[in-house]
Amino acid sequence: MIEASGLGKAFGDVQALADVDLSASEGTVLGLLGPNGAGKTTAVRILTTLLKPDTGSARVAGHDVVRDATELRADIGLAGQYAAVDENLTGEENLTMVGRLYHLGRAAARNRSAELLGRFDLEDASGRLVKTYSGGMRRRLDLAAALVIRPAVVFLDEPTTGLDPRSRLALWETIEDLVAEGTTVLLTTQYLDEADRLADRIAVLDHGGVIAEGTSDELKGQVGGERLEVRLEDREDCEKAVAVLAELGSERPAFEDDVVRAPIADRRGTIAEAVRRLDAADVGIDDIALRRPTLDDVFLSLTGHAAEEEETEEA
Amino acid sequence: MTALGDVLVLAQRNLRRIPRNPDLLISFTVQPVMFVLLFVYVFGGAISTPGLDYVDFLMPGIIVQTMAFGGFVTAIGLSEDLSKGLIDRFRSLPMSRGAVLAGRTLADVGTNVVSLIVMLTVGIIAGFSFSTSVLDVTAGIFLMLLFGYAFSWVFAWVGLTASSSEAAQAIGFIAVFPLTFASSAFVPPDTMPSWLQAFADANPITTVVDAARHLFVGTPAGTDVFFAFVWTIGITVVFATLAIAKYRSAISK
Numbered sequence: 292m293i294e295a296s297g298l299g300k301a302f303g304d305v306q307a308l309a310d311v312d313l314s315a316s317e318g319t320v321l322g323l324l325g326p327n328g329a330g331k332t333t334a335v336r337i338l339t340t341l342l343k344p345d346t347g348s349a350r351v352a353g354h355d356v357v358r359d360a361t362e363l364r365a366d367i368g369l370a371g372q373y374a375a376v377d378e379n380l381t382g383e384e385n386l387t388m389v390g391r392l393y394h395l396g397r398a399a400a401r402n403r404s405a406e407l408l409g410r411f412d413l414e415d416a417s418g419r420l421v422k423t424y425s426g427g428m429r430r431r432l433d434l435a436a437a438l439v440i441r442p443a444v445v446f447l448d449e450p451t452t453g454l455d456p457r458s459r460l461a462l463w464e465t466i467e468d469l470v471a472e473g474t475t476v477l478l479t480t481q482y483l484d485e486a487d488r489l490a491d492r493i494a495v496l497d498h499g500g501v502i503a504e505g506t507s508d509e510l511k512g513q514v515g516g517e518r519l520e521v522r523l524e525d526r527e528d529c530e531k532a533v534a535v536l537a538e539l540g541s542e543r544p545a546f547e548d549d550v551v552r553a554p555i556a557d558r559r560g561t562i563a564e565a566v567r568r569l570d571a572a573d574v575g576i577d578d579i580a581l582r583r584p585t586l587d588d589v590f591l592s593l594t595g596h597a598a599e600e601e602e603t604e605e606a
Numbered sequence: 607m608t609a610l611g612d613v614l615v616l617a618q619r620n621l622r623r624i625p626r627n628p629d630l631l632i633s634f635t636v637q638p639v640m641f642v643l644l645f646v647y648v649f650g651g652a653i654s655t656p657g658l659d660y661v662d663f664l665m666p667g668i669i670v671q672t673m674a675f676g677g678f679v680t681a682i683g684l685s686e687d688l689s690k691g692l693i694d695r696f697r698s699l700p701m702s703r704g705a706v707l708a709g710r711t712l713a714d715v716g717t718n719v720v721s722l723i724v725m726l727t728v729g730i731i732a733g734f735s736f737s738t739s740v741l742d743v744t745a746g747i748f749l750m751l752l753f754g755y756a757f758s759w760v761f762a763w764v765g766l767t768a769s770s771s772e773a774a775q776a777i778g779f780i781a782v783f784p785l786t787f788a789s790s791a792f793v794p795p796d797t798m799p800s801w802l803q804a805f806a807d808a809n810p811i812t813t814v815v816d817a818a819r820h821l822f823v824g825t826p827a828g829t830d831v832f833f834a835f836v837w838t839i840g841i842t843v844v845f846a847t848l849a850i851a852k853y854r855s856a857i858s859k
Contacts, residue, residue: 339698365700375691379623391615392701394608420626436695 292317292444292475293338297347300333307333309499310347315477315492317443320470322490323479324586329496331479335448338477339369352443352475365393368437372449376432378422382413385421389436400439407435411465427458434465444475451485463488483586493586497594511584514592518582519553519561524575535568549577609702616696616709620683621716630679634717638672638725645792646732653793658823662737665729666746666818667791670811672725673750674782676718677758680710681765681774688766707846707853711758718754722747738824746821749834753814756838757782759845766852790815810837 293315300308308330315321323331336342338351340360349356354363376385383404390400408417411431416424421432430450437445447466451459466489470476480486486493487507495503495510503510519540523532529546536544539561540553555561558581569576624630645668650660687693687706696706726734736743761778768774788802789795789811795803806812817834820827 336694341694341697361700364698367698369695369698371691371694375695377619377623377692378690379626380619384619384622388615388619389695389699392612392696392699392705394611394700 293321293349293351293477295334295338295347295349298334298337298344298349299346300330300337300342300344306499308337308344311496311499311501313349313477313494313501315475317475318470318473319491320466320476320478320489322486322493323477323496324481324483324486324490324493324590325479325496326481328498330499331481331496332448333499334496335369335371335446335477335479339367339446340364365440366443368440368442368445370430370433370437370445370447370450372452376421376429376436379420381418381420382408382424382428382432383417385432386436386439390439393440395440403439407438411435425458427454427461430454430458430462431465434462438469442474444477445469447476447478449479449481451480451482459485483590487586495590495593502593503589507586510586510589514584514588515554516584517555517558518584519555519565520578520580520582521551521553521565521569521576522578523549523551524577528574531572532569532574535572535574536565539565539568555581609705612701612705613708613712616705617712617716620679620710620713623683624679624717633678634676634721635724638668638721639728641668641672642725642728642732649792655794658825659733661729661733662735662823663794663819664792665725665734666822667789667815669722669725669750670753670815670818671786671791672721673718673754674757674786674811675778676721676754677711677714677761678775678778679717679761680714680758681761681768681778682771683710684762684765685768685771685774689770704850707762707849710762711755714758715751715755718751722750736822738821742821742824745831746818749814749817749821749831749838752835752842753838756841756845759842759849762849763845763852766849785809786811790819810841813837 293313295311295313298308298311298313299306311330311334313321313323313334323334325331333342337344338349338356340356340363343357351363352366354360354366356363377388380388386404386407387400390403391397395403405417408414411434413428413431413435416428421429424432434447434450437447450466451462454462463485466476466478476489478486478489490507492504492506493510494501503513519536521532521536523529526549529551532551533544533546536551536553539555541556542554544551544553546552562579562581565579566576624634642664645664646661650664653660655663684707687696693706761774764777765771765774768777789806789809791811795806795812798806813830814834814837816825816827816830819825820831
């Protein structure tokens with residue numbers, strides 16, 4: 292449903308996107324993961340016809356993003372981080388307006404609006420001006436506006452940025468329902484847990500290029516398997532601890548900030564065995580846990596910096 | 607026809623906002639009324655307009671000024687739509703490309719009609735009367751609305767160019783206020799110092815005001831009516847072109 296190859300876009304001297312390939316098959320979620328300024332929004336803008344690429348080409352729902360822009364727009368929905376809804380209209384008026392701009396008839400637009408307000412739990416607020424809505428309600432309305440024509444492909448540009456945890460979870464569930472109905476979704480996010488939960492495949496973007504691509508598990512596989520992490524009571528014990536855990540782990544453990552990290556091959560019985568051996572060696576344990584690598588680790592190992600710390604503006 | 611439909615849907619959206627924002631509603635109704643009353647009763651006695659009651663002299667001028675300012679909602683609205691991402695939403699829809707700007711400026715015609723009715727009502731209560739034929743009055747009202755429409759495009763360009771809606775509003779006021787006062791709108795230019803009189807005589811606002819005065823109260827106008835339409839259409843063409851170009855590039859960021 293989404294096929295892009297060699298996409299590039301520069302703004303003056305800034306190369307916002309360079310030689311980006313993306314693909315998503317029908318009914319799946321493609322996650323674009325990256326920090327601010329990585330080029331996620333630029334990619335979405337090209338795929339939704341808001342921006343023309345300098346290089347490369349892309350097809351969405353069978354339409355070329357440059358040549359068939361008008362036809363393409365009739366098959367997609369876009370919801371963004373800004374919750375692009377009109378504050379001076381009611382929720383109902385917003386959705387009806389969008390329906391009419393998709394050229395549904397007056398009655399059809401109204402019916403669809405009522406249907407979506409019900410589905411997104413905005414029925415009670417449908418007659419209220421959007422400026423009285425909470426952030427979560429606005430995002431839901433924004434998402435509803437993207438779904439007015441039951442689009443084949445939906446683009447969600449950082450749909451949960453700035454939402455409280457409860458609204459975020461609710462929006463995730465809505466997106467999951469949408470995908471279950473067969474909609475293809477392209478989701479950008481700077482939250483690793485969001486990509487982990489929602490995306491079938493993830494493309495990691497940094498400085499305008501795709502630096503890794505695969506399923507969440509494949510990406511995690513790239514940074515290795517599970518690790519045993521032991522926080523020591525006394526850092527003086529570190530050499531003893533490393534020696535003990537080296538016998539348990541598959542590689543030599545690393546020690547940093549009072550924590551010994553030992554890659555392990557098989558998790559069964561590992562914690563109990565580690566506790567027994569450390570105890571026997573008279574090493575005090577403050578905390579001990581098995582940890583699967585997260586997308587944070589993936590990001591850190593791929594880019595050398597954390598995903599959510601960079602403060603540069605999105606291009 | 608779908609393009610016209612899109613324009614009407616958006617014009618309706620823009621008009622709905624007005625009664626829901628009391629400050630906007632005030633600027634279209636109370637503000638022109640206040641201006642009419644202040645000028646008629648405060649300055650009116652001090653300004654001499656030979657051969658005309660001041661209220662008859664004033665009304666065409668103050669209507670032109672109000673029409674010139676009528677488009678500021680377009681500046682604020684477009685600026686907000688840009689910053690809030692609504693323009694992106696509109697551009698991702700399979701709608702007519704020009705509908706956003708056309709819907710804005712068309713909505714301004716609606717609000718200008720409201721302002722015009724309110725002002726004429728107050729003016730008539732304060733002693734104003736038309737002294738020309740129905741045809742002339744109709745032509746005058748048409749010129750006023752057309753002139754307001756031309757300035758809506760000026761404000762559309764300002765709204766798309768300014769960095770924020772506050773800046774758009776400030777730029778609009780700073781540009782339009784002196785332009786309307788340094789004209790024949792409120793006082794006869796021959797009472798001004800000669801350098802200002804030269805400016806006022808060359809000012810297109812003077813041409814439009816003199817045309818309106820001719821069409822409403824029958825003062826001599828020479829070629830002013832013809833040139834008022836030329837100026838109005840010229841401003842519309844130039845600023846519509848600028849605004850449309852700006853609209854295309856403003857979102858291609």
